[in-house]
Amino acid sequence: xxxxxxxxxxxxxxxxxxxxxxxxxxxxxxxxxxxxxxxxxxxxxxxxxxxxxxxxxxxxxxxxxxxxxxxxxxxxxxxxxxxxxxxxxxxxxxxxxxxxxxxxxxxxxxxxxxxxxxxxxxxxxxxxxxxxxxxxxxxxxxxxxxxxxxxxxxxxxxxxxxxxxxxxxxxxxxxxxxxxxxxxxxxxxxxxxxxxxxxxxxxxxxxxxxxxxxxxxxxxxxxxxxxxxxxxxxxxxxxxxxxxxxxxxxxxxxxxxxxxxxxxxxxxxxxxxxxxxxxxxxxxxxxxxxxxxx
Amino acid sequence: xxxxxxxxxxxxxxxxxxxxxxxxxxxxxxxxxxxxxxxxxxxxxxxxxxxxxxxxxxxxxxxxxxxxxxxxxxxxxxxxxxxxxxxxxxxxxxxxxxxxxxxxxxxxxxxxxxxxxxxxxxxxxxxxxxxxxxxxxxxxxxxxxxxxxxxxxxxxxxxxxxxxxxxxxxxxxxxxxxxxxxxxxxxxxxxxxxxxxxxxxxxxxxxxxxxxxxxxxxxxxxxxxxxxxxxxxxxxxxxxxxxxxxxxxxxxxxxxxxxxxxxxxxxxxxxxxxxxxxxxxxxxxxxxxxxxxxxxxxxxxxxxx
Numbered sequence: 049x050x051x052x053x054x055x056x057x058x059x060x061x062x063x064x065x066x067x068x069x070x071x072x073x074x075x076x077x078x079x080x081x082x083x084x085x086x087x088x089x090x091x092x093x094x095x096x097x098x099x100x101x102x103x104x105x106x107x108x109x110x111x112x113x114x115x116x117x118x119x120x121x122x123x124x125x126x127x128x129x130x131x132x133x134x135x136x137x138x139x140x141x142x143x144x145x146x147x148x149x150x151x152x153x154x155x156x157x158x159x160x161x162x163x164x165x166x167x168x169x170x171x172x173x174x175x176x177x178x179x180x181x182x183x184x185x186x187x188x189x190x191x192x193x194x195x196x197x198x199x200x201x202x203x204x205x206x207x208x209x210x211x212x213x214x215x216x217x218x219x220x221x222x223x224x225x226x227x228x229x230x231x232x233x234x235x236x237x238x239x240x241x242x243x244x245x246x247x248x249x250x251x252x253x254x255x256x257x258x259x260x261x262x263x264x265x266x267x268x269x270x271x272x273x274x275x276x277x278x279x280x281x282x283x284x285x286x287x288x289x290x291x292x293x294x295x296x297x298x299x300x301x302x303x304x305x306x307x308x309x310x311x312x313x314x315x316x317x318x319x320x321x322x323x324x325x326x327x328x329x330x331x332x333x334x335x336x337x338x339x340x341x342x
Numbered sequence: 343x344x345x346x347x348x349x350x351x352x353x354x355x356x357x358x359x360x361x362x363x364x365x366x367x368x369x370x371x372x373x374x375x376x377x378x379x380x381x382x383x384x385x386x387x388x389x390x391x392x393x394x395x396x397x398x399x400x401x402x403x404x405x406x407x408x409x410x411x412x413x414x415x416x417x418x419x420x421x422x423x424x425x426x427x428x429x430x431x432x433x434x435x436x437x438x439x440x441x442x443x444x445x446x447x448x449x450x451x452x453x454x455x456x457x458x459x460x461x462x463x464x465x466x467x468x469x470x471x472x473x474x475x476x477x478x479x480x481x482x483x484x485x486x487x488x489x490x491x492x493x494x495x496x497x498x499x500x501x502x503x504x505x506x507x508x509x510x511x512x513x514x515x516x517x518x519x520x521x522x523x524x525x526x527x528x529x530x531x532x533x534x535x536x537x538x539x540x541x542x543x544x545x546x547x548x549x550x551x552x553x554x555x556x557x558x559x560x561x562x563x564x565x566x567x568x569x570x571x572x573x574x575x576x577x578x579x580x581x582x583x584x585x586x587x588x589x590x591x592x593x594x595x596x597x598x599x600x601x602x603x604x605x606x607x608x609x610x611x612x613x614x615x616x617x618x619x620x621x622x623x624x625x626x627x628x629x630x631x632x633x634x635x636x637x638x639x640x641x642x643x644x645x646x647x
Contacts, residue, residue, distance in 0.1 A: 171372050321463070
């Protein structure tokens with residue numbers, strides 16, 4: 049591996065004389081293609097199926113020809129099956145949860161990054177534990193709490209729950225982000241007459257925008273993908289978010305066409321993919337720092 | 343940085359003490375965590391020792407009866423066994439594949455940047471979409487998977503990927519590996535990129551080849567992050583509800599895909615046995631704490647060398 053990486057070789061890339069093909073290198077390229085195909089072919093197959101007629105999707109042997117493209121699956125998804133309502137519910141819940149996590153997470157993370165005394169230290173530990181606690185472990189009592197308060201089947205309550213569930217990750221991510229912001233900047237602002245909070249608002253926040261955006265994207269994607277709590281807490285059809293609604297559609301598989309289901313899948317995955325593409329650079333470094341529960 | 347030059351305003355409000363400000367800033371988040379995580383967690387603990395009325399939530403303490411009941415239930419034992427197999431096989435496959443793919447993506451191949459992005463996609467796909475895609479591809483009769491494998495002569499008869507009780511767990515593990523291997527790829531890749539190239543050159547000067555470089559430099563460097571990632575993923579895999587439930591459409595034929603998380607939910611919401619569901623959750627939590635302890639001990643030993 050060292051030979052491959054030597055500077056001489058890196059330079060030789062620009063110069064024409066061809067080297068004999070290294071079989072190890074060739075094998076690596078083959079593997080790379082295999083890995084990429086394994087990762088992405090299922091997605092491509094879903095996209096293709098979403099745009100094909102029922103007849104084309106049902107034919108056996110399966111074919112990947114694309115001569116019968118149609119938008120029928122989407123028109124019936126949004127028309128007959130009223131999927132727009134579920135997407136709207138998902139959007140409301142994920143949006144509110146993202147706002148909640150970003151606001152509460154930012155101010156709490158600032159406190160945790162700048163002060164170190166007992167109550168805050170306890171809270172920091174608490175957030176780690178909360179991050180590790182799997183949803184199924186607390187599903188039953190959470191359901192009791194929410195239904196006990198008469199807030200079952202309530203999108204706002206679901207958003208509040210999501211805020212709590214996705215807060216720990218954002219808290220720790222933002223905390224380490226704030227720790228990277230030099231404290232001298234704030235002190236300078238405070239010398240110039242800012243209050244501590246003013247320094248936070250005018251100096252730390254503007255510098256930390258990339259970190260805050262990353263936290264927001266993670267939270268939105270996680271809330272948008274959540275199934276377990278949503279399916280347990282939402283009892284009326286009109287309040288379902290897109291994921292449990294799609295599971296109900298899936299239950300009618302046979303009466304529901306494959307193309308329709310794939311269209312639903314595509315509509316759900318699209319926003320996540322778009323966010324991911326927009327913020328890819330930040331996401332990869334953020335993911336390396338930890339990960340969204342999932 | 344014009345903001346730093348903010349002027350002193352004439353009548354300055356008395357500044358709140360920093361301590362109080364910090365507490366005030368942290369309070370809303372702390373309250374939310376207490377309400378939705380700590381309180382439910384403690385409630386689950388209490389419920390595990392009680393007979394809980396599903397409608398009113400009233401507890402009658404019955405000692406360890408719930409634990410005895412779940413310990414003697416053959417279905418729950420089977421679910422527990424499945425969870426162990428599910429978790430271990432997922433971890434082994436994901437770690438091995440994840441490291442291999444990360445090495446591949448760090449080997450300075452052409453198109454590496456694009457490939458890195460493409461390989462990470464499965465991790466972003468919501469569980470419900472994963473279930474949709476693979477239920478379609480793994481359909482016994484019309485699915486693409488059977489067709490391709492039959493066509494290539496790898497299998498003689500169509501496999502009941504999701505309909506055969508003996509096969510379904512294998513299918514679930516494969517799909518879960520597809521979705522979560524990118525997590526290990528990301529974590530390992532991030533670490534690989536920080537290894538200085540001269541370390542490998544030192545190995546090759548000492549006469550070592552690729553294998554020596556891998557053993558002497560690469561593996562020791564990635565091991566700490568790998569262990570932390572394994573700890574996190576072990577917890578979330580053991581407790582994962584979404585993929586097993588959605589892909590098997592509720593637990594598979596005759597409950598052949600029911601893992602502990604699925605059993606917990608059906609005990610609580612279908613049988614109304616909240617106490618037993620909580621006891622099951624507590625047992626799982628204890629086991630995971632034990633495995634976390636083992637991991638962390640390994641972690642400390644490795645890093646203190």
